[in-house]
Amino acid sequence: MHRGRRADWAPGAADVRPAARTCLNGPQSEAAAPPDLLAWLRAQSVADAAQALGLSRRTVYRLQGGYWPADARKVATAWAAYRGRTGRVESSWFLRRVRAGGVVLHAGRSWSGVGLQQHVGELVAVARMPDGALLAQTLELPAQRLPLEALP
Incomplete structure (x- = not known):
């Protein structure tokens, strides 16, 4: 044995220390993250994504690296708010009365069809x-x- 060292540090001794962690704290599973969020994050710069989502640059950087936090409510809320601000609603139906000449008024314009x-x-x-x-x-x-x- 070497002087001044414990027996488990001696050459040829079995390493009983726990294995070093090679990942960040929190789950590394990207399955928990929405795929559209991950694709959008990877297409943006860290600063632009942080500003658009209202998150810190560190959080965005970690999300881009595949880290998904254990408590992701803030990230999910920010993503839902961003999508709500920038998305188009294409599924809403509105009731309109057909006027003379087959014209419908919608969104401040006149519309017609065959x-x-x-x-x-x-x-x-x-x-x-x-x-x-x-x-x-x-x-x-x-x-x-x-x-x-x-109609024009």
Whole structure:
């Protein structure tokens, strides 16, 4: 044995110390993190993502590295708030009355489409499509879906 050292430090002695941790504190599983958040974080700079989410740069840096905290309520709340501020709602339906000439007023504009003249005076449900146009659906059975275009 060497002088001044414990027996477990002697050459050839078994190492009884616990293995060193190679990961950060907290779960390393990216399965807990929303995949759209991870993709968005990796496409942004740390400063831009921190400012947009209202989180610290250290937190964003750790999230980009795959660290997901044990208590992720603040991160989840920040991501939901960001998506709510920047996302488009495409699934809301609104009831509108068809006016004379087959015109529907929605969002301060006049909209019309082929076949809408037959439904003057009736209510139709209108929703925004991903391309920005409107889609009208009659409420009577059989329901018809009519694409609408903005009038000049």
